[in-house]
Amino acid sequence: MQTPFTLKIYEIARRIPKGKVATYGQLAALAGNARAARAVGMAMRHNPDVPKMPCHRVVGAGGALIGYSAGMGIHTKRKMLEAEGVAFNGIRVNLLKSQWHPNRA
DNA sequence: ATTATGACCCGAT
DNA sequence: AATCGGGCCATAA
Numbered sequence: 001m002q003t004p005f006t007l008k009i010y011e012i013a014r015r016i017p018k019g020k021v022a023t024y025g026q027l028a029a030l031a032g033n034a035r036a037a038r039a040v041g042m043a044m045r046h047n048p049d050v051p052k053m054p055c056h057r058v059v060g061a062g063g064a065l066i067g068y069s070a071g072m073g074i075h076t077k078r079k080m081l082e083a084e085g086v087a088f089n090g091i092r093v094n095l096l097k098s099q100w101h102p103n104r105a
Numbered sequence: 106a107t108t109a110t111g112a113c114c115c116g117a118t
Numbered sequence: 119a120a121t122c123g124g125g126c127c128a129t130a131a
Contacts, residue, residue: 003128003129005127005128005129006128006129023113023114024112024113024114025113025114028113028127033126033127033128035113035114035125035126035127036113036126036127036128037113037114037126037127038110038111038112038113038114038126038127038128039111039113039126039127039128039129040112040113040127040128041111041112041113042110042111042112042113042127042128042129042130043112043128043129044112045111045112045129046129046130047112055112058112060112060113060114061113061114061115062114066112066113067111067112067113068112069112073112074112077112091119107131108130108131109129109130109131110129110130110131111127111128111129111130113125113126113127114124114125114126115123115124115125116122116123116124117121117122117123118120118121118122118123
């Protein structure tokens with residue numbers, strides 16, 4: 001059992017559709033605290049439920065690839081995102097095309 | 106209960 | 119693009 005905030009982050013992260021990405025700040029905002037982006041990252045780092053927790057679909061603000069400790073870190077993360085059809089723009093994710101819109105499905 | 110840390114974010118250099 | 123510094127938050131120790 002995790003803390004309420006963390007659980008909330010899990011709920012949200014879990015419903016990120018394949019091929020889309022969300023930013024830490026976005027998740028934080030959806031969780032109720034737009035400034036808790038850092039806390040969101042911590043929740044991800046402690047991720048207890050890998051299968052349900054697509055932490056690779058969570059990127060930094062502006063689509064910057066931040067975080068991820070598995071495999072080759074960012075490299076692996078990017079690989080997975082590409083595999084899911086996420087549009088990349090050089091070193092960043094093309095949020096313009098691949099950012100998750102919770103409201104829109 | 107207090108202190109320290111981190112998968113952040115923003116603005117400036 | 120990369121680096122530096124300051125601010126915010128919840129979690130872990």
